[in-house]
Amino acid sequence: MTQYAKDYSVGELMCVTLAREIDDGDVVVLGSFTPLAYASYILAKITHAPNSTLLAYAAVDFKPFQLSFIRAESSATRGAACIWTMLEDLNSVHLKGRGDVEAISSIQADGYGNINLSAVGEYDSPKLRGPGGAGAPEVIKMHRKMIGYFPNHSKMTFVPKVDVITGTRYVIGAEERIKAGYRPGPIRYITNLAVISKEEKDKPFKIDSLHSGVSAEQVVENTGFELEVPKDIPETEKPTKEQVRLLREEVDPYGTMAFDFKPGKERLGYLNEILQKELEAIGYA
Template structure:
C-alpha cells in the first residue's frame, strides 16, 4: 500500500462519493480537488458546474477562483450568473452541491462569514457567495473540511449556509424540500447524518485514525454509528492522478494552489 497524507485520504474519499450521473455545483479548494479527481478517475461523464456559469467544465489544473479562465476555456458552455442560479440551481437541475467552510456544527450548518460577533468580528471571512443558495437548492449537499476545534464547533458564529438547522425536520418546517447535507468527509473520517436526528455521525474512520483522535478535534460529543468501518485506503491510481493534478496546478499557478 502506498503512503498517503491525511489530506489525500480526505480528497479521495470525497471523490468516491460522486458518480457519472451527478451534476455537481463545485466549491473552490478542497471540493474542487475532489470533484476533478472523480472526473479524472471513476466518473469521466460527471458534469461539473462552477458559480461563474461554466457548465461541463474539464479543467486541466485546479482553478484559483470561480473566475479562473481555465474553467471557461474547458467548459461545454458558459451561461450568465443569473441563468446559472435561476434556471440551473433554483430549477432543481443540480444533484450535488459540494461545499467547504470555516466553521461547521453537528447538523451541517456552515459559517463562511465571520468569526466572532458579526458587528465586531475577530475575523471577517470571504462570505457566502453562492453557498447559501447551493445549500438550499441542490438536491443534496456534500461537505469536505479538515477537522479542528476551531472549525468543528458546538455553535457556529454565523449561519451562512443552512444545513439541518436544529436537527430533525427543521428544513421541512421551513419549507426547504431538498435533502441538505448528506455527507461530510474530513481528514480523519466519513460522517453521515442520522436519519431522524440529522446529527452528523461517524460511519467510517480513515486508516490509522482512532475515535479519540476524532473527538479531540471536535467541539461537541461525537456520535459514532453502531458499526464503524475503516475507509478503504487510496489506490495507486487515485494517488497518481491526484498528485499529477496538483503538480500541474503548482506549475501553472506558481505553487499558489496547494492541496486543501
C-alpha cells in the same frame, strides 16, 4: 482486485473521498477556487463519473483539465460546452434543484447543519470578519447532498453552536426534504480525521468511517458537538494506486492541492514554488 495505495497524503485521501461522493451523471458546481475540491471533481470525471456535468465560473460542461494555480478559469472557459451568466446558472441548476454536489468549507460548523463564514465573535464587532458565504447558504439547502470538507478537524471549527448562522441545511430528513421540494441527501463532512454525516434533524452526526490510524476517541475529542459513535466503524476506503497516480501525474502535477494543508506562514513560499513551475512549463525560466 482493487489495488490500494500504501503511500498517500491525507490531502489525497480527502480528495479521493470527496471524489467518491460524485455519482456518474451528477451535476456538480465548482464555486470559489479551492484546489482540493477542483481536483476531486476532475478526478471523478476522468474515472468513475464520466457522465457528470461540471460547472465552474461561467463554464458549463467543461472538459476536465489539468489543475493549475492560475489557469483554472481559462481552462474551464476554453473547454466549455456552454457559457452562462450566474443568473442562468442558478435559474437552471440551483433554484431548479438540479445540483447534486457543491462542496463547501467553513470557518465554523455545528451539529445542526449550520455553517459560519461570516464572523467569529459578535456579528457587529467581530474578532474575525470572514469572507461571507457567497452562494453557500443557499446551495447547502438546495443541492441533493450537503458536502463539506475540513482540512483541520478541531474544536475551533466544529463548535457546539456557530457564532453566526451564515447558512443552514434547514430541511434535513428525507421525507421533510421531499415535502419541501428538495431531493433527499445527507449532510456529510470529510475531514483530515474521518467522515461524519447527519441524515435526521433530531439525531446527531454519526462517524461513518475513520481514516487509517485515527481512533474514534480522537475524533470525539476534536469535535465540539455530540457525535454518535457506532460500535464497529469501518476505515475510510483508501485511495487506489491509480487514483493517486492520476492525481500526481495528470490532475495536479504542480501540487496545488497541498496548498490548503500548509500552515499560513509557509503558504506564500509554496505558492511561489508552484508559480515558478507553471512558468517553466510554458517555457519561461
